[in-house]
Amino acid sequence: MDTQDPYDDSETPFIPTLGAKPRPTKGRKLSRRTICAAVAGISLLGFGFLLLKPSSYLDTQDVPSYSAASNSSSYLQGPPTQRFRDNLRNDTKYITSFSSAGWTNDVMTYGNLIYLALLTERIPIIAKFLSSHIDSSEPPFAFGEVFDVPRLSQAIGIPLLEWHEVKDSESQVFDDLGGWSVWESVERYKEDPRPRESPIIDRLKLDISWTRTPDWVKLTPPDVIDDHASFWSLATLAFPLARSESLGLPNRPSPQHHVSLPPDDQLLCFDFLYFIGAQRPWEWEMDYSPAWRFVGQHMRWNVTMEKLADAHARRAMNVPADEPVPPYISVHIRHGDFRDQCRGLPLDQCFASLSIIARRVSEVQEELHTQKGIEVTHVIMTSDESDPEWWSEVRALGWTWVDYATDRTEEIYGKWYPVFIDAIIQSNGAGFVGTRGSTMSNLALRRVQTWHNGPTRIVQWGRPGADDH
Numbered sequence: 001m002d003t004q005d006p007y008d009d010s011e012t013p014f015i016p017t018l019g020a021k022p023r024p025t026k027g028r029k030l031s032r033r034t035i036c037a038a039v040a041g042i043s044l045l046g047f048g049f050l051l052l053k054p055s056s057y058l059d060t061q062d063v064p065s066y067s068a069a070s071n072s073s074s075y076l077q078g079p080p081t082q083r084f085r086d087n088l089r090n091d092t093k094y095i096t097s098f099s100s101a102g103w104t105n106d107v108m109t110y111g112n113l114i115y116l117a118l119l120t121e122r123i124p125i126i127a128k129f130l131s132s133h134i135d136s137s138e139p140p141f142a143f144g145e146v147f148d149v150p151r152l153s154q155a156i157g158i159p160l161l162e163w164h165e166v167k168d169s170e171s172q173v174f175d176d177l178g179g180w181s182v183w184e185s186v187e188r189y190k191e192d193p194r195p196r197e198s199p200i201i202d203r204l205k206l207d208i209s210w211t212r213t214p215d216w217v218k219l220t221p222p223d224v225i226d227d228h229a230s231f232w233s234l235a236t237l238a239f240p241l242a243r244s245e246s247l248g249l250p251n252r253p254s255p256q257h258h259v260s261l262p263p264d265d266q267l268l269c270f271d272f273l274y275f276i277g278a279q280r281p282w283e284w285e286m287d288y289s290p291a292w293r294f295v296g297q298h299m300r301w302n303v304t305m306e307k308l309a310d311a312h313a314r315r316a317m318n319v320p321a322d323e324p325v326p327p328y329i330s331v332h333i334r335h336g337d338f339r340d341q342c343r344g345l346p347l348d349q350c351f352a353s354l355s356i357i358a359r360r361v362s363e364v365q366e367e368l369h370t371q372k373g374i375e376v377t378h379v380i381m382t383s384d385e386s387d388p389e390w391w392s393e394v395r396a397l398g399w400t401w402v403d404y405a406t407d408r409t410e411e412i413y414g415k416w417y418p419v420f421i422d423a424i425i426q427s428n429g430a431g432f433v434g435t436r437g438s439t440m441s442n443l444a445l446r447r448v449q450t451w452h453n454g455p456t457r458i459v460q461w462g463r464p465g466a467d468d469h
């Protein structure tokens with residue numbers, strides 16, 4: 001994975017306006033205010049209507065209700081408190097961690113946290129997603145508004161809590177907490193290894209005193225430069241023996257109150273759990289990935305969010321609101337910052353051309369035909385490419401995309417939504433074609449394979465002929 005640096009995934013969907021598909025009903029000139037206002041009204045009504053309409057070939061709406069499994073009040077003292085500790089139950093153990101690496105990677109980080117909660121039989125407390133890679137002025141987004149927490153909880157057999165259920169989001173009280181810094185030990189090869197920072201920690205008003213985890217948490221041999229720690233070595237710190245043997249490791253006083261605290265045992269806290277594996281690094285790409293099998297695959301979408309994505313997909317394919325979403329092939333092509341990996345190679349030689357991508361799409365079409373007997377003609381492109389010419393080539397292939405500008409998605413719902421809707425549309429393809437090295441593509445691929453038993457392809461790139469076969 002030498003070309004891969006998914007840790008700072010800044011991927012957000014590009015919102016094409018120049019290459020926007022002509023919409024027969026919509027005036028594109030700013031001066032036609034009345035038309036626009038009328039259309040906006042209609043489109044808002046359309047949204048309301050669409051959200052009530054359960055109709056998809058995937059039957060995503062047919063999910064049972066899982067309310068009983070997520071009765072968070074049973075695992076807390078009551079409603080959110082000013083200090084988190086006042087809300088923890090003295091007969092219950094918890095685990096938490098923080099995220100700071102772009103949305104897709106944060107999803108994987110929370111997946112790892114929840115898997116570690118399973119290993120340690122603790123209740124995970126999950127923080128919100130930070131918008132730093134989208135627009136830092138956008139408020140953080142709750143995990144449970146993107147993912148179906150009751151369903152996840154039911155599937156994996158443990159309760160899950162979100163930080164805003166535990167501690168009042170408006171609280172100004174800084175809570176002291178002792179935590180383990182994994183980052184400081186796996187980054188020992190760096191000059192000044194430090195605990196991983198996350199703006200979430202400040203938002204939660206946590207004042208954390210970090211203790212370095214033992215060197216043996218590192219997943220790969222000491223002389224290998226790699227940031228991964230191993231699941232089970234971290235899990236041992238949740239139990240008395242390894243914990244007591246490791247308490248003497250270097251500790252940093254908390255930044256606010258300057259207190260030195262041993263790692264908390266009731267609320268086990270790690271600074272950063274993105275780089276975790278059971279057997280090797282970058283495991284979310286492997287077939288056996290435990291974090292995917294035991295947690296990730298059960299992280300299904302919040303139904304409200306999924307219906308909104310369905311409505312966008314339907315409009316992209318010009319399917320009337322009262323008809324089901326037809327099967328489509330989803331494509332995710334990441335360009336954006338991936339150009340930094342082209343090492344001076346002209347981009348048209350470095351990135352796979354649309355004709356190469358189209359070959360992969362027809363392979364997926366072929367496989368859907370031979371294995372499932374369905375003819376899938378709809379293709380929905382998602383990409384961060386900003387070149388209007390590229391988008392008009394996409395259109396020339398007969399493919400489509402979500403026109404977030406015309407749908408006024410950001411305006412109506414906020415800047416987070418195109419990111420979520422892209423991911424949901426990718427995940428609900430009957431088949432999927434993605435980009436090598438993109439964690440967003442990898443997650444989409446796994447979801448299409450696991451949820452829909454759909455054929456998938458990953459397009460190679462980085463040199464001329466990289467995807468020849």
Ligand SMILES: *[C@@H]1O[C@H](CO)[C@@H](O)[C@H](O)[C@H]1NC(C)=O
Nearest residue numbers: 067068070071072073074075
């Ligand atoms: C949740 O648990 C509390 C305390 O155990 C109980 O009073 C309440 O009725 C439960 N709510 C649901 C929806 O099951």
Ligand SMILES: *[C@@H]1O[C@H](CO)[C@@H](O)[C@H](O)[C@H]1NC(C)=O
Nearest residue numbers: 076077086088089090091092
């Ligand atoms: C634990 O909490 C319960 C109820 O809040 C209380 O009655 C009990 O005394 C506590 N136990 C300990 C050991 O603090």
Ligand SMILES: *[C@@H]1O[C@H](CO)[C@@H](O)[C@H](O)[C@H]1NC(C)=O
Nearest residue numbers: 144145148149150302303304
């Ligand atoms: C889904 O998100 C909405 C907010 O958009 C929330 O009200 C609802 O409770 C969430 N659904 C579940 C099952 O948690």
